[in-house]
Amino acid sequence: xxxxxxxxxxxxxxxxxxxxxxxxxxxxxxxxxxxxxxxxxxxxxxxxxxxxxxxxxxxxxxxxxxxxxxxxxxxxxxx
Numbered sequence: 054x055x056x057x058x059x060x061x062x063x064x065x066x067x068x069x070x071x072x073x074x075x076x077x078x079x080x081x082x083x084x085x086x087x088x089x090x091x092x093x094x095x096x097x098x099x100x101x102x103x104x105x106x107x108x109x110x111x112x113x114x115x116x117x118x119x120x121x122x123x124x125x126x127x128x129x130x131x132x
Contacts, residue, residue: 055113104129
């Protein structure tokens with residue numbers, strides 16, 4: 054859903070970074086090649102830097118109730 058909306062909005066000057074050990078659906082991602090940056094393996098310090106440099110954190114999930122990633126993002130002052 055996020056990749057589809059991102060492609061429709063095409064925000065000028067913005068980057069979409071998909072980071073971490075997410076579940077990757079190889080049938081969906083190729084259709085959006087070039088519209089996002091993907092970082093599969095990331096250290097804690099790199100993750101903190103991503104949070105701190107981001108304007109917003111998004112976790113598009115239909116299964117996640119309340120994950121620690123929300124708290125991690127907020128701890129880095131990223132809504």
